Amino acid sequence: MDDLVIIDDAEVEEIRSALETDDLPSAVGRIKEYLDQQDRVELNIAVTGESGSGKSTFINAFRGIGDEEKDSAKTGVVETTKEPTAYSHSKYQNVKLWDLPGIGTPNFKADEYLKQVQFQRYDFFIINAADRFREYHAQLAAEIVIMNKTFYFVRSKIDANIYAEQRKKTFNKEKTLEAIRADCIKGLEEIGLSNPSVFLISSFDLALYDFNRLEETMERELPQHKRHVLMLALPNITLEINERKKKSLHSNIWKLALLSAGVAALPIPILNATASISVDVTILVLELRRYYKAFGLDPESLERLSERSGRSVDELKSRLKSPLSKEISRDVVINLLKSSTGFALEAAAEYWLGLIPIVGSLASGSLSFATVYYMLHKCLNELAEDAKNVLMVALETPV
Ligand SMILES: Nc1nc2c(ncn2[C@@H]2O[C@H](COP(=O)(O)OP(=O)(O)O)[C@@H](O)[C@H]2O)c(=O)[nH]1
Ligand SMILES: [Mg+2]
Structure with a gap:
């Protein structure tokens, strides 16, 4: 990050705050303007x-x-x-x-x-x-x-x-x-x-x-160099901001995991696990949609991002690694839960049980809690990474 000294603090601050307060498409619009100006x-x-x-x-x-x-x-x-x-x-x-x-x-x-x-x-x-x-x-x-x-x-x-x-x-x-x-x-x-x-x-x-x-x-001193340095610095800046977003969304995960495990709803068999788990899928669908909005990866944001960046929605989507990049539906969420590997989760369930004994008394038990917790946690990480990658594609000059 040493190189950042070259761009003055005010410029970096402006970009940082655009990323933090604006939604992704508006931030991209602003950063692009800045880069174009640099080029001139x-x-x-x-x-x-x-x-x-x-x-x-x-x-x-x-x-x-x-x-x-x-x-x-x-x-x-x-x-x-x-x-x-x-x-x-x-x-x-x-x-x-x-x-x-x-x-x-x-x-x-x-x-x-x-x-x-x-x-x-x-x-x-x-x-x-x-x-x-x-x-x-x-x-x-x-x-x-x-x-x-x-x-x-x-x-x-x-x-x-x-x-x-x-x-x-x-x-x-x-x-x-x-x-x-x-x-x-x-x-x-x-x-x-x-x-x-x-x-x-x-x-x-x-x-x-x-x-x-x-x-x-x-x-x-070269303007092109400044642009280059900024492009190099951007992943770090966004990573930092995404970490904060992640943290704030993450603080809700255990509550949702409890909630979803508390209502004996749909039993879902998970990979390699001895038991199936019960999960309130609706809660998960809603929460995941919230994640997508927070990172600017929901369909409307991607649409606007495409307009601002001159990159097609498909191009932007092609950089998304998260399996939820299509549409967050009940089926998609159930599949994700099913593909969670039970072996590790059973160990995690034990861990949670030791930590919060009430988990064991839930209708669908600690395994359900651990699975939901793990799945939300994993999605959050993937989305933060996706958001960073999408931003970088959006800022690349189209060839
Ligand atoms: N040996 C050597 N001669 C040089 C070097 N740079 C310029 N010269 C010579 O010095 C003379 C004056 O160079 P010039 O670039 O016209 O100087 P100016 O009047 O400051 O623009 C020329 O004959 C050049 O070939 C150098 O790095 N090494
Ligand atoms: Mg001369």
């Missing part, structure tokens, strides 16, 4: 840094394309970017990477620069530094924080540093990387930032160094 959200990432630090090369690499394709960002040994230019990510169309003009010109002023590039437009910044940590990196980072935005610090062209250092006799790759990292962290800490995110990258070979970690960190 644009994410704007600004890539900045001094001229020649590898901004454009990084953007291409991050988009998974080379430097010389039709819509690649232009790269090279002379400055090519005068105005912020947007490039969309090949995989995520609504993620835009902005190639920003270079920083660090002689009279560079971070605040003016940020205004010039319209800093409000970006969700976060990647500061690219190809060489030592410099004063203008610090200035820019500080100003971004003042503007209430976040940044990731990318120390680029690591391959070139490693290549140059290799000439030394005392070369040690790990130590070199650590020294580079420490230099950047120290620079950022000096302006008062604690735990700054620093990533060592080579755009020529993304598999090396920290690119995976950077991608993972950035993915957390």
